[in-house]
Amino acid sequence: MAYVDQQMSGNKITALIIVAILHVVIGYALVSGLASEAYTKVKEITAAVKIEEEKPPEEPPPPPPKNDTPPPPVVAPPPPISFNAPAPQVQTVNEAPPLPPPPSPVALPPPPAAPPAPRFQPKGAAPKGNPGNWATSNDYPSRALREEREGTTGFRVTVGPDGKVTDCQITRSSGSPDLDEATCANVRRRARFTPASDGDGNPASGSYSNSIRWVIPKD
Incomplete structure (x- = not known):
């Protein structure tokens, strides 16, 4: 048994003994008619014995949590970019303008009706x-x-x-x-x-x- 458990058991035994003595004294006082005197004595005994409430032992603080996260990898800085590449050459191509759309066909009017054949052959002077x-x-x-x-x-x-x-x-x-x-x-x-x-x-x-x-x- 640990030391703390032994100390707690001793206190409890002492308290039980005192309670038993009080019961005996109170019973005796009741029997002998000396209730008031017994109450005074009990009060003195109670004041003389101070029963301290047992406090539970303080638990040690828990250990710090282990950090299982691996450290971040070391990233090397990217290499410098060179902008000395030659500029693209632009070639101008002369394109012929688009051909105009073909003219829409125009509907020709119907030919005039042929005149009626003359009844006589015209003659000159x-x-x-x-x-x-x-x-x-x-x-x-x-x-x-x-x-x-x-x-x-x-x-x-x-x-x-x-x-x-x-x-x-x-x-x-x-x-x-x-x-x-x-x-x-x-x-x-x-x-x-x-x-x-x-x-x-x-x-x-x-x-x-x-x-x-x-x-x-x-x-």
Whole structure:
């Protein structure tokens, strides 16, 4: 048995003895009638004996917990990074611009309806008589005759529905204005035409083209 247990048992025995003595004294006092005197004695004995309450022994502090965590590994610092690498070369490529989108097809309007076939074959104006009689040697301009100027004049006339010349235009000059003027003047005066006709056989305006050759008459 440990020392602490022996000490605790001794205290308990002492307390039990004192309690037993008190019981004996109180019983004696009751029997002999000396209760008050016995109470005084018990009080003195109780005051003389001080029963100390046993305190449990203090337990030693627990040992510090063991740290099973391994120490952190030693990490070496990373090597320095070198930025002396050559810069990438940028090559410029000339690309052709994108082709424009093809034009959208345009719907063509439908062709016009063909006109109805004419009932008659249209005809142009036709001269009546011999066109060589429209200008004669007697119509030769006197100045051109004296200067012995010759030439050929081309003309075109407009013929009305009545067969008469309504207009005359020079299409090729002879080189002499007086010969050209004499050409249209004589054609207007002497030319007569069968008028042109349309698809219905009705008279219509038309045109006629020809030329006159001016030649100095020989004696």
